[in-house]
Amino acid sequence: MTVLDNRALNRATLARQLLLDRADLPAVDAVAHLCGLQAQEPQEPFTGLWSRLTAFDPASLSELLTSRALVRTHLMRRTVHLVTATDVLAWRARHDAMLRQRVLGVYRDDLKGVDLDELARDARELMADGEPRTAAEIVRELAPRWPGPGARPLGEVVVAALVPMAQAPPRGLWRTKGGVRNVALASWLGRPVDPPAPEGADPVGRAMVRRYLAAFGPAATADLRAWSGLAGLPGAVAAVRGELVSFRDERGRELLDLPDAPRPDPGTPAPVRFLPAFDNAILGYQERGRIIDDAHRGLSVAGERVVLVDGRTAATWTVAEGVVGVAPLRHLSRADRAEVAEEGGRLASFLSDGGSDRVRVASSPH
Structure with missing residues (x-):
């Protein structure tokens, strides 16, 4: 099996991440290709796209947010990501269990005895009017019935896990300061997120494997888990393995990749690039x-x-x-x-x- 050294992997990563050559793409297509941009720092995606695109206009990214073609939401690894509306509708249900588990990992004692499904129903009913609310406003409405968890755990579990939410503008607009106001994705985008697939089927997981490799490959399954936060992808990897090619890195790990994806010559010159905080090119891997x-x-x-x-x-x-x-x-x-x-x-x-x-x-x- 072919061994890819760090320099070969570096050049492949730069190419997939649009950092070897700036791409002539609309911002929405770049965000889709990159499987979203980590965006808990609201202004950082602007630098991330400027470093990747030939003619990036920051106003175009703001317009994509206000037109709801892109949304800011908790998704991979329970961190805030900037993703396309199409992707969040398709991917959100696949992340539900992980989002709950990660919140519970922090607030398990606070949420002990809370019926999360019942709390989710109350929160969805509250948010059904489509009005953006801060976490404090959500807690204020729900606390009379749910006094046990305390304000922070209650707000975190509702906003980050139980109800699919978007962070409404002006949060995330170019040079605009705005606190986080949460709005139900179903209201913001005009339809609910896609339901989970029937048991035994995982078309979303298979699509995520292919999309991840297109943007981050060649990569190990541990890298895929580190990027997504999802543990339950072995079945999806197994289902698409016949479509993939395999390599090894210098540590002996198996790396998977799409057969026709770019793997530039390791000697290819790489230009200087300025990356924003929490950039995908670094955080998208376990290694x-x-x-x-x-x-x-x-x-x-x-x-x-x-x-x-x-x-x-x-x-x-x-x-x-x-x-x-x-x-x-x-x-x-x-x-x-x-x-x-x-x-x-x-x-x-x-x-x-x-x-x-x-x-x-x-x-x-x-």
């Missing part, structure tokens, strides 16, 4: 060594924005008063620093609507 060194793995879950140089995490970045600041994690050659400064200037211009192209690259690693 993240293809993008980030083990010594810096903690950055991926700490909300640090990172800079890729030759396809790997080489610096972190911030922005303040129109200036993009870059803090190297290792020595950068003169050519690397020049490319980082050039791309950073373009990012500063994007983030400031052309008001600044200033970049400050620190002289030594931090």
Whole structure:
């Protein structure tokens, strides 16, 4: 079986994640291809798409949210993702059990004795009017009948698990601040989420396996679980295995992939890319060594924005008063620093609507 080293996996990941060459795609198609963007930090998807698309207009992403073609919702790993309306309607029921389990993992004692199905019925009835509500407003309405769990567990389990919700704009719009107001997906999108498949059938799981590999492959089943948060995908993987090709990584793990998906030559040049906090390219795997060194793995879950140089995490970045600041994690050659400064200037211009192209690259690693 062919062994793919880290550099080969790196270039494949960059290609699938639209980071090797910027793609000439509408934003909605890019979000669909990427299986959604992690989006608990509302402004980060704008940088994520700017780094991936040839002519990204942030107003287009805002319009997709207000037109309800894209929604912000709790989905993979119980984190807030920006996904297409089509995908959330198809995928949400497949995530129900995982979402409940993850909330219970935090609030099991608080929710002990609570009939979650009955609570879900009450919450759906409350949200059926289509009015966006904050978690505090939902709790205030439900607490008289459900006083036991306390405000935070009650709000978390309803919003993140029991009722499929969208986060209504202005949350997530370009340069717009807005708190989280939750609205039932069924009201927001005009129809309920797709029901679960009959027992023994898992068309959604099979489609997710194919879609994940198109955006993240080649990958191990452990990577698929880490991305989705779903444990129950072995059956889906088994059902599509005959369509797939297999490789091994340097650790001996089996990697699965779509036969015709891009796997560029490891020598393919990789341009500098500025990634937002919690970017898919890093968090979409259990084994993240293809993008980030083990010594810096903690950055991926700490909300640090990172800079890729030759396809790997080489610096972190911030922005303040129109200036993009870059803090190297290792020595950068003169050519690397020049490319980082050039791309950073373009990012500063994007983030400031052309008001600044200033970049400050620190002289030594931090």
